[in-house]
């Protein structure tokens with residue numbers, strides 16, 4: 243690994259001031275589960291490593307979530323594991339907890355942060371589709387000020403996001419879902435289940451008392467350069483009491499919206515087929531929960 247200077251800011255201001263001066267030559271590190279691997283492989287060769295893991299503002303007590311009437315606020319350092327285990331998140335934000343529980347393995351989940359999961363911009367990631375389906379936004383700080391970006395517009399391509407040199411993601415906010423909203427995340431891997439996804443699908447539905455779909459959101463990961471929001475497919479559900487035929491139709495329409503690449507995880511036709519199966523599974527699961535009223 244190339245030698246670098248290790249910097250450990252203790253406030254967001256200190257971090258963004260340093261990044262304003264050295265942003266082009268610095269690498270922010272949170273959990274380090276991706277950044278350190280990339281440095282070890284020589285893909286990233288920063289002059290400065292800015293370890294943001296000791297900034298209390300990025301997560302209460304360095305790790306944790308705050309939920310209230312207005313929604314959920316996740317400090318950037320909130321670990322994937324704490325999202326998986328937080329009872330408040332499992333309740334109203336069940337889709338997010340479901341996606342978190344399927345990330346890698348416990349060892350990785352204990353280190354990887356929500357900020358790192360998002361800022362890495364890797365298509366084969368589980369939290370972004372769930373967060374986009376839930377309408378989440380990212381708060382981004384720089385020495386010049388703070389901006390908020392909906393996560394649906396955060397990703398620009400593989401490993402490319404709207405983050406500019408000098409910026410730090412400080413928080414993810416998730417609006418409180420309407421009562422009666424239920425969601426499921428489905429993931430498929432080759433090899434071990436803890437591997438990165440061939441494809442995944444996050445589905446959120448809200449139904450009325452008659453079981454008619456009032457709202458539906460479908461977002462797929464790993465089947466395009468950025469998470470794929472399948473709006474046309476979700477629109478097929480509006481006002482319907484979905485049966486197996488409609489669910490299959492929705493899944494097929496969602497798969498049409500994907501833009502996967504041939505790689506070691508499989509060819510394009512296979513990933514599209516898998517995406518359809520995952521949407522079918524996640525949608526059936528969400529509708530089942532809505533029918534039972536249980537998360």
Ligand SMILES: Cc1cc2nc3c(=O)[nH]c(=O)nc-3n(C[C@H](O)[C@H](O)[C@H](O)COP(=O)(O)OP(=O)(O)OC[C@H]3O[C@@H](n4cnc5c(N)ncnc54)[C@H](O)[C@@H]3O)c2cc1C
Pocket residue numbers: 269270271272273274275276277278294318344345346347350353354355356357358359360361362364366367368369405409410411412436437438439
């Ligand atoms: C073996 C293995 C399997 C995995 N499988 C999965 C999987 O199945 N599904 C899944 O979703 N994930 C999986 N992951 C995790 C994922 O690939 C990333 O490693 C993880 O999400 C990164 O989080 P981190 O906190 O460790 O980020 P880091 O490694 O610290 O950083 C990652 C990137 O984000 C940037 N960054 C981090 N925090 C900030 C911030 N606050 N502001 C600005 N930039 C920031 C860094 O500069 C870096 O570019 C796996 C990881 C491993 C090692």
